[in-house]
Amino acid sequence: MSLIVQKFGGSSVKDAQCIKRVAGIIAETYLEGNDVIVVLSAQGDTTDDLIAKAEEINPRASKREMDMLLSTGEQISVALCAMALEAMGLPCVSLTAWQVGIHSTGVHSDARIRKIDSERVRSELDQHHIVIVTGFQGIDRAGDVTTLGRGGSDTSAVALAAAFKADRCQIYTDVDGVYTTDPRIVPNARKLDEVSYDEMLELASQGAQVLHNRSVELAKKFHVHLEVLSSIVKKPGTIVKEVAKVEKTNIAGVAKDTSIACVALVGLQHNPGVAFQVFDLLSKSNINVDVILQSIGRDDSKDITFTVHRKDMDEAVRILEDHRDTLKFDHIQTDDGIGKVSIVGAGLMSNCGVAAKMFEALYEAGINIQMVNTSEIRVSVLLDEEDVNKAVKAIHAKFFDEL
Amino acid sequence: MSLIVQKFGGSSVKDAQCIKRVAGIIAETYLEGNDVIVVLSAQGDTTDDLIAKAEEINPRASKREMDMLLSTGEQISVALCAMALEAMGLPCVSLTAWQVGIHSTGVHSDARIRKIDSERVRSELDQHHIVIVTGFQGIDRAGDVTTLGRGGSDTSAVALAAAFKADRCQIYTDVDGVYTTDPRIVPNARKLDEVSYDEMLELASQGAQVLHNRSVELAKKFHVHLEVLSSIVKKPGTIVKEVAKVEKTNIAGVAKDTSIACVALVGLQHNPGVAFQVFDLLSKSNINVDVILQSIGRDDSKDITFTVHRKDMDEAVRILEDHRDTLKFDHIQTDDGIGKVSIVGAGLMSNCGVAAKMFEALYEAGINIQMVNTSEIRVSVLLDEEDVNKAVKAIHAKFFDEL
Numbered sequence: 001m002s003l004i005v006q007k008f009g010g011s012s013v014k015d016a017q018c019i020k021r022v023a024g025i026i027a028e029t030y031l032e033g034n035d036v037i038v039v040l041s042a043q044g045d046t047t048d049d050l051i052a053k054a055e056e057i058n059p060r061a062s063k064r065e066m067d068m069l070l071s072t073g074e075q076i077s078v079a080l081c082a083m084a085l086e087a088m089g090l091p092c093v094s095l096t097a098w099q100v101g102i103h104s105t106g107v108h109s110d111a112r113i114r115k116i117d118s119e120r121v122r123s124e125l126d127q128h129h130i131v132i133v134t135g136f137q138g139i140d141r142a143g144d145v146t147t148l149g150r151g152g153s154d155t156s157a158v159a160l161a162a163a164f165k166a167d168r169c170q171i172y173t174d175v176d177g178v179y180t181t182d183p184r185i186v187p188n189a190r191k192l193d194e195v196s197y198d199e200m201l202e203l204a205s206q207g208a209q210v211l212h213n214r215s216v217e218l219a220k221k222f223h224v225h226l227e228v229l230s231s232i233v234k235k236p237g238t239i240v241k242e243v244a245k246v247e248k249t250n251i252a253g254v255a256k257d258t259s260i261a262c263v264a265l266v267g268l269q270h271n272p273g274v275a276f277q278v279f280d281l282l283s284k285s286n287i288n289v290d291v292i293l294q295s296i297g298r299d300d301s302k303d304i305t306f307t308v309h310r311k312d313m314d315e316a317v318r319i320l321e322d323h324r325d326t327l328k329f330d331h332i333q334t335d336d337g338i339g340k341v342s343i344v345g346a347g348l349m350s351n352c353g354v355a356a357k358m359f360e361a362l363y364e365a366g367i368n369i370q371m372v373n374t375s376e377i378r379v380s381v382l383l384d385e386e387d388v389n390k391a392v393k394a395i396h397a398k399f400f401d402e403l
Numbered sequence: 404m405s406l407i408v409q410k411f412g413g414s415s416v417k418d419a420q421c422i423k424r425v426a427g428i429i430a431e432t433y434l435e436g437n438d439v440i441v442v443l444s445a446q447g448d449t450t451d452d453l454i455a456k457a458e459e460i461n462p463r464a465s466k467r468e469m470d471m472l473l474s475t476g477e478q479i480s481v482a483l484c485a486m487a488l489e490a491m492g493l494p495c496v497s498l499t500a501w502q503v504g505i506h507s508t509g510v511h512s513d514a515r516i517r518k519i520d521s522e523r524v525r526s527e528l529d530q531h532h533i534v535i536v537t538g539f540q541g542i543d544r545a546g547d548v549t550t551l552g553r554g555g556s557d558t559s560a561v562a563l564a565a566a567f568k569a570d571r572c573q574i575y576t577d578v579d580g581v582y583t584t585d586p587r588i589v590p591n592a593r594k595l596d597e598v599s600y601d602e603m604l605e606l607a608s609q610g611a612q613v614l615h616n617r618s619v620e621l622a623k624k625f626h627v628h629l630e631v632l633s634s635i636v637k638k639p640g641t642i643v644k645e646v647a648k649v650e651k652t653n654i655a656g657v658a659k660d661t662s663i664a665c666v667a668l669v670g671l672q673h674n675p676g677v678a679f680q681v682f683d684l685l686s687k688s689n690i691n692v693d694v695i696l697q698s699i700g701r702d703d704s705k706d707i708t709f710t711v712h713r714k715d716m717d718e719a720v721r722i723l724e725d726h727r728d729t730l731k732f733d734h735i736q737t738d739d740g741i742g743k744v745s746i747v748g749a750g751l752m753s754n755c756g757v758a759a760k761m762f763e764a765l766y767e768a769g770i771n772i773q774m775v776n777t778s779e780i781r782v783s784v785l786l787d788e789e790d791v792n793k794a795v796k797a798i799h800a801k802f803f804d805e806l
Contacts, residue, residue: 016456016460053479054482057490058487058489061489065482065485069479072478079469079471080460086463087463087464098501144502
């Protein structure tokens, strides 16, 4: 007998029919003799509807009260799912984060899980009950409801799998696994049978929507056997684990991100620590910086170029302009018409041919590269936004079709 | 500085505009220098919408999961109300039943409050926060969510007022107080300035919709100064307290109930304890019996007639037929075309003229009385359902217009 954690997202529980289908998947797993912990998100549009209600009353409501409001969404899902399982005659119980004891930090709307109590869930599992838990939420030390921010339900599922040493953590979604690239751009994109935690992390951070980084980081830390699979079609998905079996191509996939913008500080004087100052200022305003490039400019001055999320561009510029006197730069250039394409694969950088092959694909497609950035298992290029899809196709073809 | 508990029902918080109006009432009370605990029901149709969602999935869902589902309704209300107060710049905090610590029995969908923890609410009041609490719900010993059944939010408000020794407990509703009878039937019905707990109890149990018995019982037990008033128009309501000032009429009001049915066991043999057996059987099936009449029939046999809620009539008959052999009766007669009209007033039975005056009013209106039932402060008559409104008008006119 195994313990399996199964997570279903908002689109998988969006109406009565979907909930019944989800209950069918859970029932099958349970009736095969497994213990099952289920984690659910709020139904389809519930969160948006609740946000609309709040905005009508107070567009600047506190995050504490927003969390109080939004956390009702998952509670509705778990109760309805329990009812669907009851209709099938299966023993089950729905539990909220406070009933389980999912303790989080107190940062409303972006809390981190601190620890999970075992008592209640363990007692329900001992009675062979299917346990259905609200995703996305926790309680802080004051006993207030928190929410975990983007990808929160994935994180809840992985955290529960870690806490109860589950044999598998299945993330059900509306695609059937992790692909070598976005199948909407490259129709012959291949589904990966396996991918390593590190590759999945890079794919997730480089724009693959299927799993959120935080859940993958947590899975890696606690060696959770993670599986991404479809809630619609019954077939094997993608397994995320420590070491994935090496593919002949050397790369796991091609990711793209078009939600970025480029900011350049031009004509910085050569005073030491200026880079630290720049990124310290941005970090204090919670602006995440991605690719950073520093180059020598004319007249012994230098330029620092970096990318941020597109929504943060204006604020980044405002913050830097506010510190023009201490930073001492000539002017700021911005570009929100760029995109990023990355290849990800274990051992990629130890195989020098791989980056060259990527650049070759881009050259052959006549695409100009603006910046390059690499990690141990990733090569990213910045390009004009309009070239992004063409680049994904060219690179994917180079690595996956020419074998 | 006083501590005031204010309760608003579902129609008072049904949309953004209503919530803002409620926030205005709360703000006014707070800004006058009072501590305020607010108790809210679920918004207008929320509960019905949630029930519809549940029925689509499982029409026979467990009460435990129904409570889990329905309790989200009040949580939405309290978060939205807090947001409205935040928009006015007022310090406030919304709390669910589990955050307050409203401990109840474990009878899902019909739980009773056992005790209320003081710590969290007291700490919020000490910081001069307006405390907004979910009505209608509690948590049981297992940490599961319960709901309190009909009139539950009134009961929550009175229980909080008792626990924190509030100076006043204001029940805001869509009428502006307790009336001598239903103003929809008798347009010149008078609003009562004061009414005693006992009179209010009889009025509530005899069909007045404005307060639920349980909340009045609790208010009486803990001497809670209760006030019923309008959330729409600002004017004095009705005060419910130990001894109301005596009205010249001797009666507080005329109530009606048309949700009843009459069941008669005809030709019962004279074996001792048969009445006990009948009502014990019904009580074990949670069927409440109201008016009971026992009479000698023909041939030395006797008849027992009683009223039940109309929805319970068929089941009562089924249960009694199942025990025909032990109960030994001839046959059962039922009538679901009846209604009950009551007059309520402190000291009513010590003033023999009052009952006579009621019967006189019915006689003058040509209305036939089927049964009579009395308590210390109430006289009820059973009539044809079609005579009920006419009877209310005639009795009200006799007591309130002829002075």
